[in-house]
Each structure stands twice: as structure tokens, then as C-alpha cells.
Amino acid sequence: ARFAAARATAMIHSRAERQGQALLTSLGLEWESQVPISRYIIDCFVRTQNLIVEIHGAYWHDRPESREKDAKKRAYLEANGYSVVVLRTDETHFWWNQLLPYVSKSRKAHICRFGI
Numbered sequence: 001a002r003f004a005a006a007r008a009t010a011m012i013h014s015r016a017e018r019q020g021q022a023l024l025t026s027l028g029l030e031w032e033s034q035v036p037i038s039r040y041i042i043d044c045f046v047r048t049q050n051l052i053v054e055i056h057g058a059y060w061h062d063r064p065e066s067r068e069k070d071a072k073k074r075a076y077l078e079a080n081g082y083s084v085v086v087l088r089t090d091e092t093h094f095w096w097n098q099l100l101p102y103v104s105k106s107r108k109a110h111i112c113r114f115g116i
Contacts, residue, residue, distance in 0.1 A: 016089040017043060020055045027099055028107040037082070040073050049102050052082050057089040 013021070013033070024031045024044060031053070035045040044053040054074075060066055074084050083102075087095050100108070 014055070014057070016055050016057060016087075016092075019092070020044060020053060020087050020095065023095055023099065024053065027103045027111075029099070029102060038076065038080075040077070046102065050082050051102055052077055052084045053099070054084065054086045055089065056086055061088075 017033075021031065021033065021044060024046070029046050029051075030048065031044045031046050033044055035042045037045070037052075042052050043055050045051070046053065054070075056070070061070060070086075074086070077084050085098050085102075087098060103111070
């Protein structure tokens with residue numbers, strides 16, 4: 001019940017989450033939104049790559065208590081075999097580079113030739 005309520009609440013995506021999701025889609029990555037993994041709700045999960053993409057805004061995630069929670073969450077996920085990429089809203093110009101290693105060779109070739 002707790003996950004259902006959290007997931008329903010989280011289904012209202014922020015602008016930054018929508019931008020991150022659009023980038024994942026344009027890079028040819030199939031993702032799921034608001035996926036529960038253990039006690040955490042994940043912003044975006046690329047199941048085929050075991051990749052978790054979290055989108056962090058400075059307002060919430062730069063607070064000391066949030067940094068501690070985020071570090072514990074990341075440590076847990078990485079210890080359980082997930083790759084974790086954090087896209088910060090104040091660094092959107094880096095998002096492409098952070099995600100490019102997870103894009104297939106054929107998709108990279110298409111992007112280089114035709115753009116997104």
C-alpha cells in the first residue's frame with residue numbers, strides 16, 4: 001500500500017523529470033518511471049541496462065539531510081548491481097554526456113549521422 005500511494009503521488013512529474021525522460025527516449029533508451037526497488041522509488045529505470053536515472057533539483061537535493069539520504073540510496077542500489085546516473089537540474093548541459101555510455105552503437109551512429 002505504501003508503494004502504491006508513493007507511486008501514485010510520484011506520477012506527477014516535474015518539468016526536469018519530463019526533460020530527462022524525453023532525453024532518454026530520444027537516445028533510444030526504453031525506460032519506466034517511478035519504479036519501486038526495495039524501499040526506494042526510482043525516477044527512471046532502464047531495465048535492459050540495469051540503469052537507474054535519478055533527476056535531482058538543487059533546491060531539495062543540496063540540503064544536508066537529502067544528501068545523506070541520496071548517498072545511502074545510491075550506495076544500496078550500486079551494492080545491488082544497479083548502475084546509477086544522477087542528472088542534476090543545474091547541470092542539464094552534462095546530461096547528454098552522462099547518458100551516452102548507455103546508448104547502443106547503432107543508435108550512436110544514427111545520432112551522429114542524422115541528429116536526435
